Amino acid sequence: MSPAPARLGLYVHWPYCARICPYCDFNVYKAAHAQPEALLAAMLDDLAHWRDRLGPRTIHSVHFGGGTPSLMEPAAIDAILEQADARFGLAPGCEIGLEANPMEHERFAGIASAGVERMSLGVQALDDASLKRLGRDHDARTGLLALESAQHLFKRVSLDLIYAREHQTPEDWRTELETALGFGTGHMSLYQLTIEPGTAFERKLKRGALTPPTDDAAADMYALTQSICAAAGLPSYEISNHARSRADQSVHNRLYWEGEDWIGIGPGAHSRTGGFDGRGREGAAARLRPDAYITGVAEGDAHEREQLNAEAELTERLLMGIRLTEDGLDLDRLFARTGLRPDPNGLERMTAQSLIKQTGSRLVLTESGRAFADHVAEALIPDFGA
Numbered sequence: 001m002s003p004a005p006a007r008l009g010l011y012v013h014w015p016y017c018a019r020i021c022p023y024c025d026f027n028v029y030k031a032a033h034a035q036p037e038a039l040l041a042a043m044l045d046d047l048a049h050w051r052d053r054l055g056p057r058t059i060h061s062v063h064f065g066g067g068t069p070s071l072m073e074p075a076a077i078d079a080i081l082e083q084a085d086a087r088f089g090l091a092p093g094c095e096i097g098l099e100a101n102p103m104e105h106e107r108f109a110g111i112a113s114a115g116v117e118r119m120s121l122g123v124q125a126l127d128d129a130s131l132k133r134l135g136r137d138h139d140a141r142t143g144l145l146a147l148e149s150a151q152h153l154f155k156r157v158s159l160d161l162i163y164a165r166e167h168q169t170p171e172d173w174r175t176e177l178e179t180a181l182g183f184g185t186g187h188m189s190l191y192q193l194t195i196e197p198g199t200a201f202e203r204k205l206k207r208g209a210l211t212p213p214t215d216d217a218a219a220d221m222y223a224l225t226q227s228i229c230a231a232a233g234l235p236s237y238e239i240s241n242h243a244r245s246r247a248d249q250s251v252h253n254r255l256y257w258e259g260e261d262w263i264g265i266g267p268g269a270h271s272r273t274g275g276f277d278g279r280g281r282e283g284a285a286a287r288l289r290p291d292a293y294i295t296g297v298a299e300g301d302a303h304e305r306e307q308l309n310a311e312a313e314l315t316e317r318l319l320m321g322i323r324l325t326e327d328g329l330d331l332d333r334l335f336a337r338t339g340l341r342p343d344p345n346g347l348e349r350m351t352a353q354s355l356i357k358q359t360g361s362r363l364v365l366t367e368s369g370r371a372f373a374d375h376v377a378e379a380l381i382p383d384f385g386a
Contacts, residue, residue: 023195040079163177314338
C-alpha cells in the first residue's frame, strides 16, 4: 500500500520592502519599484497552474513571507486566500500566517480582516541603538506598539528577535530576552545573527567596520536562550523556535522540517512536491525578478523544476529534519522515502561526542548538540562519491 500523500502548504513570497536590511540575503526589492497589481495577477494565475499540475489536494497552511508582506493590501491577501480555497480547498483550521514589520502596525486590522490568524512580528531588538545598527526602520517604542496591536488582533503571535549582535554581551541578551518573555507571546523565533554572503554586513565585516561577538560569546548566548526560555515555559521545538505548547508551534514551518509538500508562488519562491507515489520528489524555484516571474507565469514557464534523486532527498531531509529538537528525525520514514540511511561512521562519531542520541527509530539532538545542528547533519550525510 502506498503511503498517504503528504500535507500541502502554500508559501506566498511578496518581495518588496520599504528598506532592505543589511543582514538580509532573501530575494527582496525596494517597494518604490513595486508592481503590485501585475504581481498579484501573476500569483493568482500561478495558483491555477499549480492546481492543474498537482490535481486535487487540500492546503493545510498558508504563509505570506518576503520581503515585507505586511505591505500587501488586505484585498490582495484576501484574493490569494480566496483563490487558494477555490482551487485547492483550505483544510478546517488551516493556519494562515504572515510576517510583519512593526512599521505597518496601523495596517494590522485590515490584514486580520483578510483572514490572517497568525502573525510573525519582526521586532528584532528592544533598543533603538541595536535597531539602528540592524538597519531597521522602526524604533523600540514602535515595535512594542505593534506587538500590543498584534496580540489584540491575531489569534497567535510570534515575537521575532535577533541576538549575537554587534556590541551585545551575554548579559545584555539575558536582560533583553527576559524582558521579551514578559510580553507573553506563545511563540518566539530567536535567531543568531549570521553574516551571509553578498549582504551589506558581509561587506562591512570585510572592511573591518563590523565586529560581531566572538564565537564563544555567541555560544553562551545560545545556551542562555535555551535555559531561559525553557524555564519560562517556552522550550525549543526547533533550533531557533520556541513555543508554549504544540498549538503555538508553526504548522507551516513544520511542513518544511518534516519533509511534507509545499508550493511557492511569487518571485524566487521554492516548492517541494511528490515522492509518495513512486515518481520521485520534485523541486521547483520561481524566477527571481518580479518582472521575469510575471512574464514566466504568462508564458507557463515561471518555475525551474528538477527531480530530486534519493541522495538529494536524503541530504535535504538530514539538514532540515535534524533541527526538530523534540521529535528529531524518523529514520524509518527516511529509509522508506529514499532507500538510504545516514552515514554509519558519522552516526557513530556524533553519538560518541554526545551530540546526538537514538531513541527507537528517531535521531534526536542532545542539548549540547543543538548548538551544532548543521555540523551534526553534515556529518550524517554519506559520501556518495565513494
